[in-house]
Amino acid sequence: MFSHLQDADLENWHDFEVESRREIYALLRGIGEKNQLIRMLIGGEADVCVTSILAVDEAANAVFLDCSIDAEQNRRVLTARRLSFETTLDKVRILFAADQVETATYQGNPAFKIAIPTTLIRLQRREFYRIATPVTNPVRVQIALPAALGGPATFPLADISCGGIAILDNKMVLGQAIGKEYPDCRIDLPEIGPVTTTLQVRNALDLTLLNNKTNRRLGCEFINISRGNLSAVQRFITKLERERNARIAGLT
Template sequence: MQATFPSLGTENQSPYQVESRREIIALLRGFKEKNQLISMYINNGAEAFITSILDVDDTNNTVTIDSAASNEANQRIVEASQVFFDGLLDKISIQFSSSKLQKSIFEKRPALLMPIPVSLIRLQRRENYRINTPISNPIKCQIPLEVDSSMQTGKFSLVDISCGGIAILDDQRLLNISIGTRYAECQISIAGIGVLDTMLEIRNSQDLTLLNGRTTRRIGCEFVNLSSKALTNVQRYIMNLERERNAKMTGIS
């Protein structure tokens, strides 16, 4: 029976269920080899953690994932009736779930262990695919907002970008996350492209606990009335970022 996953994106999604064991193992190993982070949800999405796949053992039919920062959080995870996972791999969202997580040790570090899922969901964003933005030198988005009855400019790091919008991190929880809230005169500074002027509309939000125990809030925002020139610049940036990553993967300098 197909599970219901927490919705993270704003784009229309066309789900495809994958049941080939060989393909499932290949996709899971893709997360490990490319060091892609995965969101892990319990309690129907009320709690979220950022994790990664440490090992895929097809002989023992197990997947090892990084544990949460606290013993209390790990206990809630293993006691959860269902744990959902969502990650982005090669511009495609991969989603799966398990009800059989247990505590483990991997390379002398605490970890979580689960069976290789018998099926997963592969969601292709047909209109606008997301691409993760650099972590080491994050893109900043400036959003004018009211703080203590005065107007200030908040600076937020991007998580990903598409031609339809962006996801940002709001560590201090400054933004109104009510769906439909709009912020005008926002600016996104993109290296090699310039400053992108846009209005943003809040579409979704999720409180996250990172592996180091720090909490943050991920907010999905949609571009409103983006100009043709700005859209072209976003497309150019995505293409450049994809080209750079492909070059690194193939060893081309």
């Protein structure tokens, strides 16, 4: 169900899927009551806005969300084929999606309305927490490919966690390569330094953009990463979190 989420990075979503309507309602209500900010992905990481839950109406099967002050962004939300949402509640990461969004009013103010999701993803394990890497100045990984494939190749990262990375292979250099391991990969982390590790491709997702170009996203797991390299990854994630929190604080 969550194959369109920006982080199609977990091999077994069902292990973390919540299907109990009562539990989903309680989680969404908790997110709203604590005024947790929610990242709403309109077109993947390239088009993201911040929203929050205004109310959850179980009888009407509706979740009311803040809309943007940007009319053009609101238009993109309403015309999106699918929206993905990401937030946290008590340090637990919550992911859900909506196929349809409508305009509504809540307490006299404009709002968005979506149906209460039938399932959501709840990730409690810290190592699965992924954070998007910068789009404008992307982090890059060099993979030592054999000469038959053109030799070493460099790919931009889409996100990073303590368990692995997602890379963008838009030229389809690697193929889907699921299960394949690439030793001695070098990830250059800005302000932190290089990290070297073996990567194993765990999943692949092709995303068709609005201009009909296709992006391929490969979820890769760190294999036997050293403690020093993992520490560098953790420091980089902390740095990204600090920068993202500062940006979000500036929007509120």
